[in-house]
Amino acid sequence: MKFLDVPTLLQISTAFNLMAALAWLVLAxxxxxxxxxxxxMVASHLARVPHLSCGDCMVGWPAAVRLGLTELLLLASIVLLLLALRRMLGSRVRPRHIAWISGAGAVGxxxxMASGSAIAPQGVNLLTVAVLAALAVREIWRGVGDRLSTGITVCTALPFxxxxxxxLLQASLLILVPGWGERLLANPLPGPWRAALGLMLTVGISLSLIALMIWRLIMRIQHLTHRDPLTGALNRRAFEQALAEAQAQLARGRGFALIMIDIDHFKRVNDAHGHAAGDAALLHCVALWQASLRELDRLGRLGGEEFCVLLPLSSPRDQAAAAMIAERLRARLEASPLRWQSQDLPLTASFGVALPGVGDARGEGVLARADAELYRAKAEGRNRVCVADQPTPGPA
Structure with a gap:
């Protein structure tokens, strides 16, 4: 059939890989x-081009060498692809397993090639690629499985x-079916359906990587929109939105507490050691507090050295639990001075804790009560936790 003409399919694959490499180059x-x-990704696409466009370049070479070099390029393309995938997903685990698997495949x-076998290089490469493809599926599921819908995650992982x-199927045929390898060697070009499947896989994998790139870009935009650029805590607008959502859940029995925080004598740090030390102090405090909070807690920077924690409670009126967490945050900061230019800078903070009241749609009332307790803590000597009285029923 015309549309399954193998040379044409190989030319289309070559053109696609070159255009894809150019597109990734522009992005970079x-x-x-x-x-x-x-x-x-640029290197991964370019590694495929010699195999697709240079079928006559190695005419006259020993079959083992010709096929071995082709399989090495294909293996390199898959390894580069998997490394790119891990970077897009933000994986922090060192890819030692990829190095071991790909290294073993290359040695095989x-x-x-050294043994003169024309079948062994292809069989080894097919098995290695199967393992690397399985690793890619695992990386996608771990990286976005809990952040995207199951359907989107499945579609992204499907080409891999x-x-x-x-x-795995080709490796099984090569190993188990007598004469299968000899038939492949007799024809230097792949069969029409094999060429078509190769093109479809290349396009599908590229689309999956583009989708992951778009997802990463969206996540980055959301991060910049909702996060304080210095500390990574929620900015004021995002925190107020989270507070309004928590306030709306209050009528359903899902309580929360606010912990208002102000770093004590922060201006002295800036005046004595410079604004770089002040920025380091803010980062130090946020890192300590985030490590002491749960994933569902929300830490926001309201401005300057003032922060606030939105603390969901298992019991709506459990003010003692909120006060205990505030005390833990205070004690941890007091016990962990900032290391700055070979000296320890002691840091402390004052805390105000308050529970919300009903009829306060935007949470302004609970913010005011927590802020009042914060100022009481500062007036009483700083480096302490003050807790507001329980709110009375009705509007705050």
Whole structure:
């Protein structure tokens, strides 16, 4: 059939890989979007081009060498692709397992070339690619499985799962079916359906990576929109939105507490050691407090050295639990001075704790009560926790 003409399909695949490499290059150089991952994608696409466009370049070479070099390039392309995928997903685990698997695969291919076998390099590479494709599926599921819907996660992982199945199937045919390898060697070009599947897999994997890139860009925009650029805590607007949402849940029995925080004598740090030390102090405090809070708690920077924690409570009126957490935050900061230019700078903070009242849609009443307790803590000597009285029923 015309549309399954193998040389045409290979030309289309070559053109697609070249255009994809150019697109990733533009993302890396012009737009600076995930530049390291983009450069890895450029290299991954380019590694496929010799195999697709240079079928006659190695005519006359020993079959083992010709096939071995082709399999090494294909393996390199998959490894680069997996490394790019990990960077897009923000994986912090060192890719030692990828290095071991790909290294073992490369050694197996070279050993097959050295032995003169024309079948061994392809079989080793197919098994290695199957394992790497399975790792890619796992990376996607770990990276976005809890942040995207199941359907979107499955669609993103599907091309890698298909690569795993097809690689395993080809390896099984090569090993188990007598004469299968000889038939592949007799024809230097892949069969029409194999060429078509290769093109479809390349396009599908590229679309998955583009989707992950768009997701990463959206997440970055959301982070910049909702986070304080220095400390990474919620900015005032995002915190007020979280407070309004928590206040709306109050009628359903989902209580919370506010902990207002102000770093004591912060101006002295700036005046004595400079604004760089002040920024370091803010980062130090936020890091300590975030480590002491749960994932569902919300820490926001309201301005300057003033912060606030929105603390969901298992019991709506459990003011003692909120006060205990505030005391833990206070004690941890007092016990952990900032290390700045070979000296320890002691830091403390004052805390005000308050529970919300009903009829306060935007949470202004609970903010005011927590703020009043904060000022009482500062007036009583700083470095302490003050707790507001329980709010009376009715509007705050």
């Amino acid at each position: 150089k012009a737009f600076r979007i995930a530049p390291r991952a983009s450069w890895l 291919i070279v050993a097959g 799962a298909a690569l795993f199945v097809l690689s």
